[in-house]
Amino acid sequence: MSEKNGALAPTGSACPKKATELFYVSHPKVERAMLGPFLSQADAECGREVLRSADAVVTVCFVDSLDELTYWHAVNNGQVCRAFAGPGSPGVSHG
Incomplete structure (x- = not known):
């Protein structure tokens, strides 16, 4: 928090982050996305x-913008899944 015009104001941008797509993991036997x-x-x-x-698929959802909560949720989901997938899996860096 910072002071602005004598009142406390949150720091950082309140503007939503720009994004064009979000990815999800879906399964044909489940109505909603399972991960993402x-x-x-x-x-x-x-x-x-x-x-x-073997039936799980990656799906994409196009969005105009991304709020801060969804952005950090997506960042966290990526980190957790990379950790559980382990070395040799797609998207996991070696180094």
Whole structure:
């Protein structure tokens, strides 16, 4: 928080982040996406790998903008799925 015009104001941008697509992991037997959102297809592929189901697929949803909560949720989902997918999985860097 910072002071602005004598009142406390939140720091940082309140503007939504620009994004063109979010990725999800879906399964034909489930009505809604099982995992997601993800910021990259590679992270979603890690999520698909974590599910260990041959029928799981990566889907994309196009968006105009991304609020801060959804952005950080997507960042966290990617990190968690990369950690569980392990080395050798799509999107997991070696180094």
